[in-house]
Amino acid sequence: MGKTAKKNMTLFALTWPIFIEILLHMLMGNADTLMLSQYSDDSVAAVGVSNQILSLVIVMFGFIATGTAILIAQNLGAKQIQTAKEIAAVSLGANLSFGLLLSIAVLIFSKPLLRIMDLPEELLDEANIYLVIVGGFSFVQAAIMTIGAIVRSYGFTKDVMYITIGMNILNVIGNYLFIFGPFGIPILGVEGVAISTVVSRIIGLIAAVIILFKRIPDSFPIHLLLKFPKIHMKNLLGIGIPSAGEHLSYNGSQIVITYFIAILGTEALTSKVYAQNIMMFIFLFSVAISQGTQILIGHMIGAKQYEEAYKRCLRSLKLAILMSFSGAVAVSFFSDSLMGVFTANSEIIKVGGSLLLLTIILEPGRSFNLVVINALRAAGDVKFPVYMGILSMWGVSVTLSYLLGIYFGLGLVGIWIAFIADEWLRGLLMLWRWKSRVWVKNSFVTSESA
Template sequence: MKKTEIRNRVIRESKGKFSVAVKKLVKDPIKLDILTIAWPVLMELVLSSVFGMIDMMMLGNIPNNTYAAAAVSSVGLTNQPLFLALSVVQALNVGGTAMIARYYGAGEKKRMENVLKHVMLFGLFFSIPISAFGLLNAENIMSFMGGEAHAIEIGASYFRVICISYLFQSFNISITGALRGIGQTQIPMRINVLVNFLNVLGNAVLIYGLLGAPALGVVGAATSTATANLIASVLLVRFLMKGNSELPFSFKRKFKFDTGTLKNLVRIGMPSAIEQLILRAGVILFIQIVSSLGTVIFAAHQIGMNLLSLSFTTGQAFGISSSSLVGRSLGKKDTQLASEYAKKTSMMGAITGILVGTVLFIGSEFFVSLYSNDPQIIHNASTALKIIAVVQPFQTHQLIVAGSLRGAGDTMFPLISTFVGVLIVRVISAYFFVFVLNLGLVGAWMGIVLDQFLRWILVGARFKAGKWKSIVIH
């Protein structure tokens, strides 16, 4: 496809004041296409991270410092099991996004709806028993994560409510992943920004007991999150049913189980599922190492991770954009265009990674002080942030390159890089730095740096090999 044709298509499809401004500033049609998909995802992820940071700040600033530290720690202890549970649905989502992008590029729109229904159905099939398991075993799971008795006592009820919220969150992931496959990222952004804003308001009311509501503390935060995810589910289904998307969807149309679709979902999604399981297993082992340093240090770690999540957003946004555009281009059998999209997305993302790293390094103490006024927490968390700020360009670049590989259906190598980086390098080096060299939280975060740098080398080498161009999706 010629660059002028790409630019004309983007101009026709993009809407809104922001899109008009981008069209005037960006002359390269490839970059324009990338930004058209990436900016709504970036806005969505950034605002979601900011809202999540505000949630954590609300808990960290509860007047009772002992309760506040335990509340922040309990959220950290429950996040990783939740992410582990979400990994199953996200794996199906990776396969669904890659397939829908290919079918969209090839003009086979009728097959897209069937793929989405497969992902939604199997997502519910896995998420319901997982949610039930979490409800019944909340204390045991938190204990396994290394939580101290006080954090478990405060956080168990929070965990149970989050398990209910997980059902709606899993459902939402299926729909947003499908929409991103066709490059329709503005609607998920608008819905997620709205419900996250409502979540923050709900948190303020239910955590502190405003407007006559009971002061529920950390349980109030979970209740608000579950309600927000339910609202998002309703709004996403309503959007699809109205027929305003190029992704056709209706509950009235009969669902036809297709073994070929299932095989593709398993073939593409299974490595991503295993990758996510390995990632979460590695992170859980990592958290067990950090939690052994005590509740206050773990609270500092959790604040640092909460801030670090904001730095992931640029890599994730550009990675999703590259995944969609690479898959779409390969659907059109244009490998040269797919390569251009992947390379320019990586370049743009790396530049933003440098900017994010600079901001994190300079403003580390200020950002941490928004969460807590505890000097020990501020010192430990800000020091850890300065360490991780250095690796930001490599982290962002590897997230984008991995997204390009997934968009092509090459999900096996990101699995290998995650296994080596997280489960081996991060865990072993963190153990050595913390327990042998006694470097505390700083040592643990040095393990994160080594992990990110190694994964950057591995996925970069895989992309340059070019084998992703020959992967076939039937």
């Protein structure tokens, strides 16, 4: 029998385990990149493009996971304990089913998807191997994401962190074995990295299921895994689909921009992958703060504590901006050394340094989007971020990326300027929306039992 929620539901108590968890997720991706960079820069570019496609698949899983986190938090805040459990079971069954369908689709269409990206021919085989193996088992990630959203909403953010630590350790060990081939183990390169990723996720899923049954109070309604009550699915999709629309728009725009970068050549693609891997360590502060804030605001909205929710978002935003700006300045100062960890190519290091300098302006803008959009979602105001996101991502980010990066020949620097314009425009629009308090009238809390 578990507890329904943590006693210490403060931003810090929720956020630091989320911070560690996201940090380790990023380290897992960076471990692949760093260890592969000792094997081949081309392999890094191949995996980078495959991961761009896989990130789109992950977003598709996220639309149910996002709805899950918000609905459970709101219902727990409203003391609707049974409804929260039902939502947990329904969302897990729905996302696992959806994950299986998408995994099959990736297996069937892997090469056509990579050709759409205009991938250089010499990278196609390695990118396809990675996409088939990791993408074919992406349903495992769907289940992990959903269970993580459930457990975090109950306040047990440390549990998810421990799972991520274990997955990270297993992944690094697997990478080492298959890339460097100790003890006579065959060197498999990209294929080995993919196998290592999948195995670590499967073991992580087993641990996540054990924790789920331990933390959900009383009995987990297993019978709802294959049943989808209309009321719960309507509310899950009511939050999830618009949220997914914004994420899909972002990832779709990133795929188009990656296509532009592919026009610039393999070296530009590699520079982008290395720079973004470093940038992840800057904005993870904002991501962690935004997710902790979402849990708190979800509970506050369920309890109808609207003024507390309003102030919580603004305090979290100030903290996220401060942390991301400080992190960007520090990273820019050491940019050559950080890029040098990944490559000895002087041109890649030079270009990467320019991108990391521009990140000082980019990351505070991204903080607005991460924190305020998550707050709006937690309050049930999910459509406005989608409409503004689509308008800005495609009208500003994609359009300016082509004009500045390709047409005017500024390359990656021009594309980063486009990113800055997009993040700041969307961020300021989101802040205006939050301050308007339109979200006060929205709530997805349902009756005690469906």
